Amino acid sequence: MIDWETHLPTLEALKDEGKIGIIGVTAMVYEAYPVIVELMKAGRIDAMQIPYNVIERGCEAEILPAAEELGVGILVMEPLKKGRYVKELKSEPDLAPLAELGIETWAQALLAWVLSDSRLSSAIPATSRPERIHENAKAGSIGPLPPELRDHVRQETERLL
Numbered sequence: 001m002i003d004w005e006t007h008l009p010t011l012e013a014l015k016d017e018g019k020i021g022i023i024g025v026t027a028m029v030y031e032a033y034p035v036i037v038e039l040m041k042a043g044r045i046d047a048m049q050i051p052y053n054v055i056e057r058g059c060e061a062e063i064l065p066a067a068e069e070l071g072v073g074i075l076v077m078e079p080l081k082k083g084r085y086v087k088e089l090k091s092e093p094d095l096a097p098l099a100e101l102g103i104e105t106w107a108q109a110l111l112a113w114v115l116s117d118s119r120l121s122s123a124i125p126a127t128s129r130p131e132r133i134h135e136n137a138k139a140g141s142i143g144p145l146p147p148e149l150r151d152h153v154r155q156e157t158e159r160l161l
């Protein structure tokens with residue numbers, strides 16, 4: 001959202017010429033959200049990349065309802081809070097209630113928590129370890145967590161931070 005008043009008309013011209021397909025924005029601060037909602041309502045953006053995870057839920061109030069209503073795609077960045085919610089917990093989280101869904105690791109639990117919201121299009125966890133790509137991708141086939149298990153993942157994260 002840096003200097004969007006300059007860049008957006010350029011992108012819109014490229015889209016009109018067929019040189020780009022969709023226009024997306026990204027914002028790290030909640031203060032930018034009202035402007036983004038207005039841009040969504042004006043039909044000027046097609047997708048948004050946004051930080052969203054079990055603790056950082058500032059997009060739930062305005063952005064996600066508007067995106068759902070207006071058909072704007074939402075790509076989730078930092079679903080593991082840059083790895084903090086996996087690597088910096090005080091002890092091992094309780095995975096037992098999640099086992100019957102096929103969740104084997106806490107990263108999968110956190111990603112399944114994010115992907116449980118149908119208003120999101122996708123999530124993009126980053127890793128430097130190739131084996132974790134498969135581990136993380138598996139979260140995409142778990143399906144939405146029931147509310148009580150979503151609460152469990154949130155409560156465990158809060159308890160162990």
Ligand SMILES: NC(=O)c1ccc[n+]([C@@H]2O[C@H](COP(=O)([O-])OP(=O)(O)OC[C@H]3O[C@@H](n4cnc5c(N)ncnc54)[C@H](OP(=O)(O)O)[C@@H]3O)[C@@H](O)[C@H]2O)c1
Nearest residue numbers: 026077078079080081082083086107124125126127128132
């Ligand atoms: N548009 C923007 O302004 C913006 C801003 C920030 C981020 N992004 C994008 O968002 C994506 C993700 O962001 P991010 O890297 O900041 O946050 P993230 O995906 O929440 O966290 C990545 C961290 O999680 C760890 N991790 C991943 N899978 C794991 C697993 N299964 N078990 C344990 N640790 C695991 C990684 O460590 P290892 O490497 O050790 O696996 C890495 O340290 C990236 O593609 C990034 O480019 C965009």
